Amino acid sequence: MKTMKTNKSETGKKARFAAIAFVAAALLIAGSSSFAQKAELFGFSGYTFADKFPISGGAGKIYDGHTYGGSLGINLGDYYQIELSYTRQNSFVDAYSQYLAVDVYEKASVNYIFAGGNRLFPLDENFTVYTGAKLGAFILGFKEDNYDNVSRFAVGVNAGMKYMLSPVAGIRVQGQLYFPITDVGANLWWSPGSGVDVGVSSYTPVLQFGFTGGIFFVLNKSAAE
Numbered sequence: 001m002k003t004m005k006t007n008k009s010e011t012g013k014k015a016r017f018a019a020i021a022f023v024a025a026a027l028l029i030a031g032s033s034s035f036a037q038k039a040e041l042f043g044f045s046g047y048t049f050a051d052k053f054p055i056s057g058g059a060g061k062i063y064d065g066h067t068y069g070g071s072l073g074i075n076l077g078d079y080y081q082i083e084l085s086y087t088r089q090n091s092f093v094d095a096y097s098q099y100l101a102v103d104v105y106e107k108a109s110v111n112y113i114f115a116g117g118n119r120l121f122p123l124d125e126n127f128t129v130y131t132g133a134k135l136g137a138f139i140l141g142f143k144e145d146n147y148d149n150v151s152r153f154a155v156g157v158n159a160g161m162k163y164m165l166s167p168v169a170g171i172r173v174q175g176q177l178y179f180p181i182t183d184v185g186a187n188l189w190w191s192p193g194s195g196v197d198v199g200v201s202s203y204t205p206v207l208q209f210g211f212t213g214g215i216f217f218v219l220n221k222s223a224a225e
Contacts, residue, residue, distance in 0.1 A: 038075040039219040042172055044068065046212030048089050048110075053206055058097030060206075062110060065091035067210050073118070081118040083132065087111070087178070087212075093140070106147060110208070111139040112178055114156055126164040130174075133157050138180040152180035162216065173213040180206055 050064040071085035088111050095104040116134030123129065138154035160174025 037220075040073045040075075040081075040216045041219055042071045042073065042214060042216040044070065044172070044212040044214035046210055048091075048208050048210030051207050051209075055095060055097055057099045058095065060095040060104075061093065062206065062208065063092040063094075065089050067212060069212075073216075075120075078122060079120050081120055081130070081132075083114075083116055083118055083134070085112075085114045085116075085134070087114075089208075089210075104147070107143040109139075109141040109143070111141060112154055112156065113137045113139070114154070116156070118158075126170075127161070128163075129159075129161045131157075131159045138178075154178060154180045168218045170216055170218075171213070172216050173211070175209070175211050178208045 045066070045068045048064060048067045050061060052059055052061040054060075067087060067089045069085060069087040071083050073081045073083040075081045088109060090109050091107075093104070093106055093108045114134035114136035116132055116136075118130045118132035121129045134156040136154055136156070138152040140150045140152075142149060156176060156178040158174050158176040160172060162170055162172040164170040
């Protein structure tokens with residue numbers, strides 16, 4: 001089974017398009033006095049733990065590192081929220097196997113673009129806990145030209161809390177587990193820049209667990225009142 005590969009210009013276009021769409025949606029909602037639903041803009045920073053996984057004849061690893069990004073959430077009543085998010089981690093990846101001519105050790109960015117929903121559990125007018133699930137895309141972007149960038153379908157789950165500091169701003173903290181969808185026997189993500197697969201298989205999913213936190217802002221205060 002072939003991996004989905006994207007060249008660096010295509011990955012850059014995807015990232016720019018996602019950023020433009022995210023900002024445009026936020027500005028549209030913020031500037032629309034007729035928008036009836038409460039909307040929240042969340043900027044976050046955090047940490048993602050390393051994950052090591054077996055491959056045929058060896059092992060692969062995505063290292064730990066700083067994680068940052070943003071999300072736009074739109075409340076559907078008091079108990080549900082839809083959310084669009086972008087998360088990025090700058091880190092390193094490696095792989096070694098008896099079937100690889102050379103070991104892989106490269107600087108890379110790990111990107112997730114998600115759309116999903118949160119189930120809200122308000123405890124009082126200021127404090128809310130929540131759980132959520134997301135679907136979207138995983139993009140592994142290499143800093144050098146030795147390997148092709150790779151795109152995968154991805155799934156995420158999260159749980160956290162948020163607390164209103166004022167009518168228009170609050171703090172939010174959450175834990176999340178993100179994982180690209182991989183098939184048993186699928187070729188290892190990393191392949192030479194020429195596009196030829198290395199022919200090494202991974203038999204377990206890659207799981208990325210981390211924590212993030214930051215400030216969120218209510219974009220349309222009138223809908224929240």
